[in-house]
Amino acid sequence: MAGRRTVDLGLRAAPFIAAAVILHCIAFVIWDVGSRPPARLVADVRHALASPTAVSRGIWQFVLGAIILFAGAMLMLSVTLVDVRREFTVLESIAVVAGLCIEMLIGTTLRDLRR
Numbered sequence: 001m002a003g004r005r006t007v008d009l010g011l012r013a014a015p016f017i018a019a020a021v022i023l024h025c026i027a028f029v030i031w032d033v034g035s036r037p038p039a040r041l042v043a044d045v046r047h048a049l050a051s052p053t054a055v056s057r058g059i060w061q062f063v064l065g066a067i068i069l070f071a072g073a074m075l076m077l078s079v080t081l082v083d084v085r086r087e088f089t090v091l092e093s094i095a096v097v098a099g100l101c102i103e104m105l106i107g108t109t110l111r112d113l114r115r
Contacts, residue, residue, distance in 0.1 A: 024099025
């Protein structure tokens, strides 16, 4: 009986976990963190500080990415309401790493499609 309950709970939680991973991936695509080398990041920040338009665009990207990442975390939190301390930390960590991995795989392609 307990095994069936676990499977039912897993099937109900899986779409929420997948959606949270996708939201994390979208936030990382917006931030361009998975595929950008650190030297390019420093050069981009230095270049952006010279232009008020680029600074406002960077702030907008940061805020939008943070909102989407927070939405993914809240979605994950809704899955782990029973035992928040242990389950949320583990599942959210896995979701963030999975989002980064997906961003590394498809992030450049998605950004190229956007441009």
